[in-house]
Amino acid sequence: MTDLLSFLGAAFFLVFGVHRLTITRGSRADPAQRYVSGFALCMGPALLLNSPTVTGGLAADPALDTAVMFVSHSLKLSGLAFLALVAYALKSPAAGRTALRRQARLAGAALAASLLLFLAAQPHTRGDELSVPDGHRWALAAFSALFALYGAWCLLVLARELAGHAARTAPGLLRTGLRLMMLAAAFGAAWTAWALDDVLGDLRAGHQGVGEDMVSSLLGAITALLATGGATATLWGGPLGAPVRWLRAYRRYRALEPLWSALHRELPQIALDPSAAERRPGLRRAEFALYRRVIEIRDGHLALRPYFDADVDRWTAGAAEDGRPRQAVLEAATIAAALENKRAGRRHSAQGARTAGAAPQPPAAVAATVAAETAWLLEVTAAFTGSPAVADVRRRVRRAAAGPGGTAAAPDPRT
Incomplete structure (x- = not known):
């Protein structure tokens, strides 16, 4: 069941990301649409790499398994950074280049800090668990907490801008889409905050699961469905909405x-x-x-x-x-x-x-x-x-x- 949810969420993200990227090509494309595509194209592979089937297949090579786990983590962090960029693109008046560069630098700093904490933790995989030596638990806990806190901040920024747009939008499919995106942000925040559960385990025992658990997979699939529905809501008025x-x-x-x-x-x-x-x-x-x-x-x-x-x-x-x-x-x-x-x-x-x-x-x-x-x-x-x-x-x-x-x-x- 966990595999099915992971694959379902990954498929929604990948199909949606490729579709939006295809129809928003060109210099005049809406920046928010490009950032949404970037988010989807990061989250899809991340869910796929964290599925039990993939993590189980990599268990025979601990070094490769550890590297894949960090790649998956970095993809999720990058996807959340794209959501913050979406929020900046939705601002009225639009955010300037300075604000966008500042957000890009913040995302780069979060990725760099994650890499340093990951290396400081000296992790190694054993089966479906990631473990660290004694004395390095703090680094693994900080690694997990950074992801949860930065992700929650990105989603909070996005939810605030979506709420403002929904309040200013007349009733109709567009407002429905904005509200669905707000729900996606809320479930995404819960999905991100679920990483704080790993922090306690990191500090107590110095290990955490490599793959997505049932709760995380379910939250990821719901987020993907709501995000896809919100982004395509304006199409419901045609044959899809009949x-x-x-x-x-x-x-x-x-x-x-x-x-x-x-x-x-x-x-x-x-x-x-x-x-x-x-x-x-x-x-x-x-x-x-x-x-x-x-x-x-x-x-x-x-x-x-x-x-x-x-x-x-x-x-x-x-x-x-x-x-x-x-x-x-x-x-x-x-x-x-x-x-x-x-x-x-x-x-x-x-x-x-x-x-x-x-x-x-x-x-x-x-x-x-x-x-x-x-x-x-x-x-x-x-x-x-x-x-x-x-x-x-x-x-x-x-x-x-x-x-x-x-x-x-x-x-x-x-x-």
């Missing part, structure tokens, strides 16, 4: 069903396609079905205008709703009252209908788009099915329909 859009549309189609069904029972003519009104759409037709459902709900709303009750606004004025928009509750209550009036055959005057119909309008911020209208109707549906104020309006209208001393019609359990 299944996600279909599923989202299908869920919204189903979420609107309580309101649509209540309208359709009293006004079956609102169904644009009567033969499909009671059928569940397939995922591939969910977007069209959702569009049709929104139109049908609005047609039902218009058809109920003669039954709108002018008292609904007054009845709901003092209602306390936790988190529900006032206008959504008002529209849901107006529809609920109109449905009760229609069942009882109680039409209101034209003036009363106009007065009632003018009240529950969507907020001005709701744009004339299917997505915005759907979001608004989802709020109305939630109030229609779960608002105490709407339930109270239903009871009032049923009592009024029963008349003095009369008995109200049995309420429809589906509304």
Whole structure:
């Protein structure tokens, strides 16, 4: 299982790195993209060299095994340095050459210090463990701590810049990608910090494992997946994003069903396609079905205008709703009252209908788009099915329909 996770993470990093490097060639390429490619092309081989299969195959030659371990460590450190460069490339305004040179010198110093500490530790491998002689444990512990602390600093710098960009970015695939990259940075920080576990072992016993353990391999694979998803998020709007859009549309189609069904029972003519009104759409037709459902709900709303009750606004004025928009509750209550009036055959005057119909309008911020209208109707549906104020309006209208001393019609359990 550890081998599988290591190979999976390495494959994601290598494929992604080569792909990004190929499409960002040229003098005008975004520097951040080149640095991301450098990170991926460092981390992929590092994961591969640390896999149990590779470390086990090198166990017969301790000198080569030790050298490969240091190469893997240096690749990881270089990859983290590339992430810091990504953060500098994302700065607004962009960081100057002096800042980039300073970061490159810091990375070089970290690599040089790692080499010196590694040599001072005088390590040797035995099986799947790296050991040092007595009196050299401090060097091995410092070697591991330098990696963890420098890596955490690089990821902190990157996360800070990604958070700033995500906050300034409008909702959409780009912001989703930035948030995924922030998650990748968080898991990467955990992956890097896991090296501190080696520090304690170095000081106590003077040895540490050569290959990736289960936790480290899992964190590496998750980091690779999140980083790849974040960097390619803008591609999801095309064919790659179709299944996600279909599923989202299908869920919204189903979420609107309580309101649509209540309208359709009293006004079956609102169904644009009567033969499909009671059928569940397939995922591939969910977007069209959702569009049709929104139109049908609005047609039902218009058809109920003669039954709108002018008292609904007054009845709901003092209602306390936790988190529900006032206008959504008002529209849901107006529809609920109109449905009760229609069942009882109680039409209101034209003036009363106009007065009632003018009240529950969507907020001005709701744009004339299917997505915005759907979001608004989802709020109305939630109030229609779960608002105490709407339930109270239903009871009032049923009592009024029963008349003095009369008995109200049995309420429809589906509304």
